[in-house]
Amino acid sequence: MGKKKVIFYHAGCPVCRTAEEAVLELIDRNKYDIQVIHLGQDKSRIQEAENYGVKSVPALVMDNKVFHINFGASIEEVKAG
């Protein structure tokens, strides 16, 4: 009985931080492991995020579904940044 995995992608922006706080606070840790990925610092994960369908950060991926939470920066901006 492993926990399910959710991935939170962000880029350190203020909108990202506010969303990260909420996500870490709201999500049931007994059921989910949350992996937090800073795409600005870990550009090797950008392709993975794009493969999930992430268009902007902050975004949460769960069960191969993407939930963009407000708007901090586009993936293109993260690539260029």
Place this chain on the structure above:
Amino acid sequence: MGKKKVIFYHAGCPVCRTAEEAVLELIDRNKYDIQVIHLGQDKSRIQEAENYGVKSVPALVMDNKVFHINFGASIEEVKAG
């Protein structure tokens, strides 16, 4: 020690339903009570949602902070619908 309240505003759209499933699944019910409001069916709550800063649905409000989750419909469309 009451639970904290979060409000999920939606309008019954497909994007709303997918987000609702995720929200209901992810959020720690031991810590949070989730109120689900269908603004299309309960138009009297639209003003309240706007006061929180909700611009589109689906959206989650927690601690007076608004998290728009993907994009289903604008508040203006919900008013007109």
